[in-house]
Amino acid sequence: MAFDYGIAAVGGAVVALLYAMYLFFHVRSQDQGNPRMVEIAGAVRTGANAFLSREYKVIFPIAVIIAILIFVFIDLPLKTNGATAAGFAVGSFLSAVAGYVGMATTVRTSSRTAQAARKGLGSALTLAFRGGGVMGMAVVGFGLLGVSLFYLAFESTIVATPAVIAGLGFGASLIAMFMRVSGGIYTKAADVGADLVGKTEAGIPEDDPRNPAVIADNVGDNVGDCAGMGADVYESFVVTSIAALILAALITEKNFASTLGSLEIYVTSNQLLVYPLLLGAGGIIGSILGGFYIRKSIKKDPMGALNIALIISAVIAGIIDLVVSYYIFNGSAFGYYLFASAVVGIIVVVVIEKVADYYTSYNYRPVKFVAEASQTGPATNFLAGFSTGLQSTAPSALVLVLAILISYYIGYAASGSNVLIGVYSTAVATMAELSLTGVIMSIDSFGPITDNANGIVEMAGLEHGVREVTDELDAVGNTTKATTKAFAVMSAALAAVAIFFAFQSEVNTQIAASGGLLSKYHLIAGQALSFTLSDPRVIIGLFIGSLLPFYFSSFLIQAVGRAAIQMVNEVRRQFKEIKGIMEGTAKPDYARCVDISTTAAIKELAKPALLAIATPLVVGFLLGPLALGGLLIGSVVSGVFLAFMMTNGGAAWDNAKKYIEMGNLGGKKSEPHKAAVMGDTVGDPFKDTAGPAINSLIKVLNTISIVFVSAIVLFALFV
């Protein structure tokens, strides 16, 4: 029976991938516009390809070495037939593919969206949304495909040694972190550099072809916002799936039947394993159907249309989830309980988007507050944006805490007070949240596509009405980008909590398997090692974990700062040395700027990546599993708020600037506008580099720990 349902999950993944292909060819069949537009889009595509291939060349040998280490130190001792290393290879490969596909589509969609904008808002909106859809469907398709196939191939191994599946998650996380960090540095080095000289010093508008950094800036939107976000959300999807699978395997393996009474039938077969995968498939169907709402006939309020598409997707996914819950759990009450958890996850999507929208859209008080603070200069603007970001952490925390609390107690109540099933229920909610990734990513990628389209309209000098259409879509894109980041942060936090419980159980499984370890940890047979706050190692782990997002961010922000200064100096040099740039008679040297961003992004990757990979291993091997457990939770509890602060604060600065540009408080070129432009410059690396990278950091820490848990626990026996 389980096999059939596993096939159904694979089927869902295949549907997503087929639909992504259909959308891709549909987009490619559209009119590319005039030769100038084709030329610009080509330059951006070349830059983006060059960056990704350089990045992949750096990543490949690292990934191979790690795969070998995993095989030797994990798979061989555990006799898992190379499953962990294989998972790692598959996870990282598919992550790289998802990132590439996303980027390849968006670079192709922008010029066509610019061209479509000449036909009207509906046409441009639909095309940009479908372009984003390629990425969205590719991400969930590859994510679900990898996990489902792995599940089908290694089903019995997973149940016997749940940690093997963590390899898949670690592969996905590692690549996602690389893409997030380097993509984030790339895009903001170019953006900040371009803005500082172009807008602030030379006084030329954004995306002006006279700015030497303009192509690098557009490449950055693609490698950062598209490839980076794609890899990130792919990772969230995979990590959440494997957290759910590991928890399900633990419950199944431990065979709680005797203690759970009426729950017996569920935990002795594989329903708990396949259920989260089917929720993923349900979300895919919902996302495809909801997306049909976006049509060329839409004439106004693109934001409203996107919201309706999201709601339709959510409702359809909910209905499918209900059916799935009914069939998998044979119409029992337990199935309805878990369905209730799934509904919690779906509601979280809608609520967290509203919270982010409130703090980042210029229709509400917070962004207006930031805009008004610009009247007294950049300093008050900085403080206002920063404090708005800080303020946004509270409602976000409330949603997070309620989601954990409610979903946990649903599972706890459904199972007659079983803690693991409570946590599994939280994983189910997270899975339901992430099942909507398809439509969320369509809405998100919409942002960079229209941003790029806007750039092409500007650089190609298209007629005035077109710019108005792309401008309107760009503003919507700014808001959707911000709200999607909140979605990503929230899912990272929920996934990390679920994964921590899996980690904890794995530690105890390993300890129980070895008699020597029991005495080492002062335990008696049958007793579990408790990650209690009364053990100073746990406290120390919490401190170290909480530190990591702060320290990690410092590298990223400094990297952007350093690279941006290089970019500023290069642009200043070109303005000075290449005569005729400002008059438009000479062409700037775009390639030089592209090269600065590329080199900086690759070079600056080393330190933060090493920090993320080495810290959990060093802490685990030196201070033991208790400290490592503390580290994992510590990194989530501080990381999630730092990430919310940065992504929401950054978007608030951005939209405060947009609000002034709409003619408020003196409009463009006024003193408040100058202050707001500076605020936006500061917010850029917050919201597009450091903030989103924290998600990946949290997940890398969790997945690497779970992969190496057996070695860490055994090592503790000898030290």
Added chain:
Amino acid sequence: MAFDYGIAAVGGAVVALLYAMYLFFHVRSQDQGNPRMVEIAGAVRTGANAFLSREYKVIFPIAVIIAILIFVFIDLPLKTNGATAAGFAVGSFLSAVAGYVGMATTVRTSSRTAQAARKGLGSALTLAFRGGGVMGMAVVGFGLLGVSLFYLAFESTIVATPAVIAGLGFGASLIAMFMRVSGGIYTKAADVGADLVGKTEAGIPEDDPRNPAVIADNVGDNVGDCAGMGADVYESFVVTSIAALILAALITEKNFASTLGSLEIYVTSNQLLVYPLLLGAGGIIGSILGGFYIRKSIKKDPMGALNIALIISAVIAGIIDLVVSYYIFNGSAFGYYLFASAVVGIIVVVVIEKVADYYTSYNYRPVKFVAEASQTGPATNFLAGFSTGLQSTAPSALVLVLAILISYYIGYAASGSNVLIGVYSTAVATMAELSLTGVIMSIDSFGPITDNANGIVEMAGLEHGVREVTDELDAVGNTTKATTKAFAVMSAALAAVAIFFAFQSEVNTQIAASGGLLSKYHLIAGQALSFTLSDPRVIIGLFIGSLLPFYFSSFLIQAVGRAAIQMVNEVRRQFKEIKGIMEGTAKPDYARCVDISTTAAIKELAKPALLAIATPLVVGFLLGPLALGGLLIGSVVSGVFLAFMMTNGGAAWDNAKKYIEMGNLGGKKSEPHKAAVMGDTVGDPFKDTAGPAINSLIKVLNTISIVFVSAIVLFALFV
């Protein structure tokens, strides 16, 4: 025997207070300078007094209500003879007194220091240091006096019900938080407001008498940096003492004699209780003697001289601690173990000061990096300062983690693996760290005194050479202020960890005392409630706790922003409406600006204060002690890094500006200087409002939880 030693601790406190009085009269006997200087100093004193009396009027009724609540809900049910409420009253009263004394001295010292500066560096240095000494000695004197007397009066009650002593800590914390929050808002509203219009718009120098906000700015230095810092460090001292006492009482009460073998003699008498108090007395003697090193004959390198004074104090304190350890523990190995922990605490003081110095002094790379980033404008300056603050969290965390780890394992090893004694040993280290408060505060208060003296020199138009002397001392003061903040943050973190363990033990004492509670928590008799990370309530508590410093900071930064904007508008109005200000023919309306700061500081106190008081109670009563325990640790693990980031980052911005003003990178009035001034403006509320207030927040959360622990645990029985 214990009684005698308790008297010795009181004796140490009396010595500190007598020495404070001596210094006070010594300072007051110095020459006040010319009538213009007397007039300015008088205006500042009047403003500061007016603020403090308004603030105390607001605090008084709140404190009375809380004392009554504590008496009714805690003392009556626990039959503790009103000890908790009495402690609360004493703690808050002495906190208010310590703040007042500090401020009263510094306002009197500034004009005299300005006058002394006419005689040379050594005279000014010595006077400023002695002025700071009044505050330092008052803080430790009142701190140690309160705790020692309370110990002598309620010795048996403390051993029976250790939580009663937490009232003292809660009183100190609450007032400190009020002073930190409102003082911080006051000082930075004035400072930022004055800078934004004065330096940035009107182009007049700092402390120029033509600036209407200049008196408010000087008042702010006194109420924020002096009264606020005094109450804060007083609080740290008291909270750490009581954490040590509670742990000692728990160990004594539980009478571990049977399990501890050779440790028997120590835990059946009261040595563990009195030992930390004597360490406090040792630090007092060390601080007094070390301070003698600062003499009028010092001609150059004031920073070096202050450092030597600190080292001498530390060495003398260490020697006294060795003697104390020998006598209290009868020359046993256990005594030497604890002495080793005390040494760890003393070393922490020196190391953390070095770390903060590295990140905040312009002699090193980080501040130069911030200064260089100013060349590309305020945005890159802002990013550089922010990332420097983030970067500084890592070495600070390392010191913190090592201090906990080493001091814990010393106690753990000394007692044959007793966890409570391990934690007690951490409290001993913290106590040894804080015993140096006397000299640290002298060095710290030195900062605002010279800052004010500098202002008086400028406003009174004294001769050129004088300004050079006070300028040099002011720059040193900036660094010492920054390093002292690191000391305060570190001690808050260590104290909070110790207090959390006390909280945890108290929870279990309460549960054990009630049979009904055991089954409620699914425990069997003799089993302790574990604050384990596998309980979702603990995880949720960690999230809520970690959120608090972020959310709390947002109120403070917004408050400063709002008040500063008011101030800017007022100053702009006066420049426009009062003719002749800029020519010096008309006097600005200083009082109006003083009033704006005062009103804002009091008004903006409500929300953050309510957040700090209500959250632990709501979480405790609604979600129970497990969630509350998580909250306490969560607030420390994120709060400590946010605080380090803000205080170090803020000081780095400040000194980057100073570095440029010294003639580097274009010097004063250059574009980089303008950018650096803006960075400094942003850093101000970070380092002087939000950052230090987080310390108080952490301690208030801990002390209020311990005071209400019995009610919270009992309430859990009924819900």
